[in-house]
Amino acid sequence: MNDVLGPVVNLIRLPHGEGIDLPAYETRGAAGMDLKAAVPADRPMVLTPGKRALIPTGFIFEIPSGFEVQIRPRSGLAFKHGITCLNTPGTIDSDYRGEVKVLLVNLGDEDFVVERGMRVAQMVVAPVVQVGIAETATASETSRGAGGFGSTGV
Numbered sequence: 001m002n003d004v005l006g007p008v009v010n011l012i013r014l015p016h017g018e019g020i021d022l023p024a025y026e027t028r029g030a031a032g033m034d035l036k037a038a039v040p041a042d043r044p045m046v047l048t049p050g051k052r053a054l055i056p057t058g059f060i061f062e063i064p065s066g067f068e069v070q071i072r073p074r075s076g077l078a079f080k081h082g083i084t085c086l087n088t089p090g091t092i093d094s095d096y097r098g099e100v101k102v103l104l105v106n107l108g109d110e111d112f113v114v115e116r117g118m119r120v121a122q123m124v125v126a127p128v129v130q131v132g133i134a135e136t137a138t139a140s141e142t143s144r145g146a147g148g149f150g151s152t153g154v
């Protein structure tokens with residue numbers, strides 16, 4: 001387990017996740033932990049330009065209630081290869097018990113090969129507030145009003 005104070009995310013390793021390193025904070029102040037690709041070692045996944053694919057991580061997450069895991073792109077892959085997460089930030093619900101997968105898309109102009117163990121994305125744990133929803137006839141007045149989408153200028 002990471003040597004940090006805080007909530008614990010339990011990870012259940014799936015058979016094809018055998019040998020994949022657990023996510024870990026790489027530096028003391030890191031916000032995210034890298035997720036590795038659990039694709040077969042003898043069958044790397046090729047993302048041709050414009051193609052998207054679900055990359056298995058090899059783990060089921062048990063996230064404590066009141067938290068979510070966000071799946072975010074790695075800036076290095078985005079900058080160097082145009083590889084990003086299509087649905088960023090991906091949301092992993094605390095009650096999800098399937099394998100966590102990373103939805104990558106290749107926005108670059110060259111093939112990108114995802115090999116087993118490659119760090120394809122990062123996970124950030126964040127608190128979640130569930131709110132009540134109430135339908136009302138009116139809302140309180142504010143100085144912004146309905147201004148948005150650039151209403152305050154550049």
Ligand SMILES: O=c1ccn([C@H]2C[C@H](O)[C@@H](COP(=O)(O)OP(=O)(O)OP(=O)(O)O)O2)c(=O)[nH]1
Nearest residue numbers: 071087090091092093094096099100101102103
């Ligand atoms: O990048 C992602 C995003 C989601 N999920 C899993 C965990 C999440 O809890 C579940 C549902 O995700 P989401 O709510 O984004 O999907 P949806 O399209 O609304 O589908 P659903 O109807 O299953 O909620 O899929 C992943 O493994 N990776």
